[in-house]
Amino acid sequence: MTDISTTSRRSFMKLAATAGGGLMLGFSWTSTLASTAMEVLTDTQLASGNINFNSYLSISPDNIITILSPNPELGQNIKTSFPMIVAEELDADWTKVKVVQAALDTNKFERQVTGGSGAVPHSWERLRKAGATARHMLMEAAAKRWKVSVDTVSTENGMVLHKASNRKLSYGELATEASKVAVPTEVKLKDQKDFKLIGKAIRNVDNYEMITGKPLYGLDVYKEGMLYAVIQRPKAFGMKLKSVDAAAAKAVPGVVDVVTFKNNVAVVGTSTWQVNKARKALKVEYEAEGTLESSADHDRIFKELLAGKEATERRKDGDVDTAFKNAAKVITAEYQCPFLSHSPMEPMNFFADVRPDGVELIGPIQTPERARGDVAKLLNIAPEKITLELTRLGGGFGRRLYGDYVLEAAELSSIIKKPIKLIWTREDDMTGGTYRPAVRYRFEAALDKKGNMIGYKLRGAGINSGNPTREDNFPSGAVENLLIESVEHKSPITTGAWRAPITNFLAFAEQAFLDEVAQAAKKDPIQFRLELLDKAKTAPVGAIKYDLDRMKGVITLAAEKANWGKKKGVSQGFSVYFSHRSYVAQVADVVMKDGKPTIDRIHAAVDCGIVVNLSGAYQQVRGGVIDGLGHAMYSNLTFKAGAAEQSNFNNYRLIRMKEVPEVDVHFINNGIDPTGLGEPALPPTGGAVANALFKATGKRLRNQPFINQPELKNV
């Protein structure tokens, strides 16, 4: 049984209360929970707390349908899209659907779910079944009341109909009777062509709260008696705390305490401003405990790693040595991407209240279960004694997969024995690590006389990057002789997953390199890729872990929508990438404005399977493209003696409105179950843009951010 703690059980009931009858169906939202069964939840069962579900669907006699959303919402539209799937199969009237999430300060409900871009594919079946099950039970109830066969009744917009006798009843009227119907184990799901809600643009269910400034986020949490805390951490990676003189800081009005733990000096007080002021008055000394790396060191390290003999072989097909020896032409190029900060608009923060009788944690985290477990270990208490309440996340981009700030908050509260809200300043966030790793790639391609790619080599070298290649992605499978290797430098600079991990920089490098190869082969870049896909289809080499037809589908659609190669005065660049289960092709249009190349438009063709919410999906793609473009163009995090040289948006540039081109989005409609959309639109953008800028200027952009490259000077 999934563990739902005592307080949560109470809240589940409170949330679930259907005063005066109705139907409540418990089900599990994602596959992280083992049970796929559904059950009618009864009062006795709710009272006993024997609940095996993390979500429910309830229909009240007054015709309100409530769906509980247990997922962390970080802007990926889960809280709207998932209930849409339930409501579709239920044939519900969407205007009568309420989506509930444990609200700040009022309810607590344990959610075992991590969320992220894989969420839709994992939950699709379950959500559909939940809706279909309830619909079936309502139909049974109506059939019984009318004394007709269930096969003769149908549903429409929140009503059960018996067309033959022109009778109808609302779901609310039937809900109590439906709760007595046996839960069917098998239900028929809708034919996709009958979808009424899925595929429509439905507005975010939290719009009102967001546009009126309601407290939704971790930073908005307030509890009686709570203190504010900031932490001074080592100023550089590779340093540790040596000594603290907190006398001046403690004298600042509003400061309650200054405490030291691990390498942290925490200032606790009655307001954010005063603790930040006090923090500036701290006299802290640090000493080196590891190497203090600078970006110049990384440059040298990259050179050594790419030239070195040592590397981990990731994939090998055929005989690359012979292929390159026999090649009519060899193309070699290196590509590099810098460290990046996630910089979600809401900086890291967490509320913690560690008391002898239990621990209360509240805040934004994508991995609540892991965070709770880690806090339990840290404080040496049973996880059941810890409640963790999720708030809406002011962006994540991967940063909030890591619970370091939750642990800090818990440890601090346990030391000072008071409830605290820990706040990371923007500077803490940007200089505090968990970065997208810096990576350099060396690509080599061998062409025969006819311009066929007969050999392909890639070595990826990264700083704390793990394997920075995706060895089974395109063009693997389409090249007879192929070698993919990786090599890593271990650094004190901390790194982590960043939206579309690995592919967010690999896709740029690979797609820009393939453009160079196509040019050397004197082939149209799109034609060149299509030939490779045909080759993989007719004579596959080794394992192919992407769907050739789906990739071809987005390539063809992007080319058509962008009017590829037929636009006068427009330089176009192409890119296509499979990542995180979905396929996206992009064409960037560059035009000359006042003698300067300007990105005018990006066309995106997307195959993410069935689009659930067109509004959310459209924004996921546009947001992904903007994210890919902005970071390829502008963002850069460099190091000097172990410390990040950028600390806030004045010296770390994020894309702004004026720099955003038009983005056209086209979805492939192939009826495949949803494959996710939070990440896949981002990876192809850098390549499409670099390739278009090459067309416009004749200069290859091989390093990000583009804005810093000499190739873009004087153009």
Next chain:
Amino acid sequence: MAKYKLQINGRAYEADVEPDTPLLWVLRDNLGLVGTKYGCGIAQCGACTVHVNGNPMRSCVYPVSAAANATITTIEGLETNGKLHAVQQAWDKVDVAQCGYCQAGQIMTATAFLSKNPNPTEAEIETAMNGNICRCGTYHRIREAVALAATKLN
């Protein structure tokens, strides 16, 4: 510490804080008006935008001592008698928000801008909104919503 009387959203408030405390933190920590967001603290992102005497102001760098005699409006005060401001309505209609964190600041910038320039061109909208960062990249919809709100206000 010193006592400051503040006029916010048509109500009188009082806060006992240091004179250099930015209005942002007075709103958030002292008055519980947490709709105004912290994003950078150095006037770079616009998340903290409020209206001071009708003008958009970065509250993260605006000391409370300067706000004492001013009329202040925050995101919580835009709705009047349960009716959303035309800009908020447009934000809903266009379905702008993704994570939503920047949107209070975007809306406050847009409302102040449209009150001075009710009939803006696309380029004027972009200039007005360029100081507000949206990390989720909802820029197209922000532009669209400002344009829509302008048609409604006219």
